[in-house]
Amino acid sequence: MDTEATDLPPVAFSGSRLNWQDLPRHVRSRIAALAGAQVSSETSATSGFTPGFAAVLELGDGHEVFVKAVSAEQNPQAPDLARREIVVAGALPPEVPAPRLLWSHDDGTWVILGFDAVHGQSPEQPWRPADLDRVLVALADLAVARPLTPNGLLPVTDTMADDFRGWRRIACAPDGPRTHSAARFGERGVWVMAHLDQLADWESGWAVAAAGTALVHGDLRADNVMLDTDATWLVDWPLASLGAPWLDLAFMLPSVEMQGGGDADALFWAHPVAAGVEPHALRSVLAALAGHFTLASAQPAPIGVPNLRRFQQAQAVVALDWLRRLPA
Structure with missing residues (x-):
């Protein structure tokens, strides 16, 4: 890449996100069990580099949860990063504006995290x-x-x-x-x-x-x-x-x-x-x-x-x- 060129800044997105139907059936079943209700719709995250599944799920009981689900098939480092995020979530004080971790699951292959669903958008580019x-x-x-x-x-x-x-x-x-x-x-x-x-x-x-x-x-x-x-x-x-x-x-x-x-x-x-x-x-x-x-x-x-x-x-x-x- 010619960094002297005046092209636009690169986009911060992996471009390789999974959709709900891409997840193995047992992973979808586990997510529904952890969430306590069946999934009725998804809104995929459109930024960030981590491959795998990342989406706000609307549940049949009217609640929402933001779910990440990763395995080494998407990226060898992704499961360990997800495991690390579980550890970090337990260290965040309530005054830090981070979504609360509700539950997690690790079967040795898939690591799944469920967070409070927060709404909003990433800052517009260029920055306002x-x-x-x-x-x-x-x-x-x-x-x-x-x-x-x-x-x-x-x-x-x-x-x-x-x-x-x-x-x-x-x-x-x-x-x-x-x-x-x-x-x-x-x-x-x-x-x-x-x-x-x-x-x-x-x-x-x-x-x-x-x-x-x-x-x-x-x-x-x-x-x-x-x-x-x-x-x-x-x-x-x-x-x-x-x-x-x-x-x-x-x-x-x-x-x-x-x-x-x-x-x-x-x-x-x-x-x-x-x-x-x-x-x-x-x-x-x-x-x-x-x-x-x-x-x-x-x-x-x-x-x-x-x-x-x-x-x-x-x-x-x-x-x-x-x-x-x-x-x-």
């Missing part, structure tokens, strides 16, 4: 200022939330330790693959090659910068937000961890700028959670994030998620541009 303001307020509230105890959440320094070594891995790669990877980014790739050792050095400090005890969603983007008339819902929590309270803002802003929401650096420093953040800490985390997106976007597409790599590369472009704008 009023929508972005609502999400930024929700991030300020999330930054002061603390998970319930005891819980099974891990420090972000553990959950992202392998992902946040991108520049160091690229620096150790043979010249051919390294040059080919840089070429995907045009002029930005030239800058990366000239500053690779510095990027790896910045990245190496991310764990110290990111450590903390705040609840971190870890994967916030427009497609993981739902805006109702009077509520802002943060959804899809399998990557949640413990870390610095400003991480979700920093992690989300490359996608916000990519989708027309404004300058990521200006938005970061204007937000309340940025108070007291050292510029070198932001640089380290941003370098790690940019390295992760850069390296991940060069990998083959995961099974059932064909659009993910293009989305990651688009975020890498914005993260690199933000990194280059930071004061020396």
Whole structure:
């Protein structure tokens, strides 16, 4: 992909969702039993990358439930992510605007989760200022939330330790693959090659910068937000961890700028959670994030998620541009 082209931002959707009738009969029967009523209709989710089944189900008793159902056939990692989301759901305090997990089932092949059905839509693209303001307020509230105890959440320094070594891995790669990877980014790739050792050095400090005890969603983007008339819902929590309270803002802003929401650096420093953040800490985390997106976007597409790599590369472009704008 030519990242210098002025094409539209990639769509955050896997394109491989299952419908109700695609589910095996025993899975449909289990869902109906867990929900306590027969399913009369479905409204499929139209955003997000996780393959499998994701839909609001209307039940014969008039109630609704949002159901996810995944197996390794759709994607080898999907069941473990669903299992992780079950653990995270038990750690979310009531003040966090996340749909409540009602029930779950894991037969070793299919993992099924049933949530309160919440309504609304993902923010329009490009971002409208009023929508972005609502999400930024929700991030300020999330930054002061603390998970319930005891819980099974891990420090972000553990959950992202392998992902946040991108520049160091690229620096150790043979010249051919390294040059080919840089070429995907045009002029930005030239800058990366000239500053690779510095990027790896910045990245190496991310764990110290990111450590903390705040609840971190870890994967916030427009497609993981739902805006109702009077509520802002943060959804899809399998990557949640413990870390610095400003991480979700920093992690989300490359996608916000990519989708027309404004300058990521200006938005970061204007937000309340940025108070007291050292510029070198932001640089380290941003370098790690940019390295992760850069390296991940060069990998083959995961099974059932064909659009993910293009989305990651688009975020890498914005993260690199933000990194280059930071004061020396």
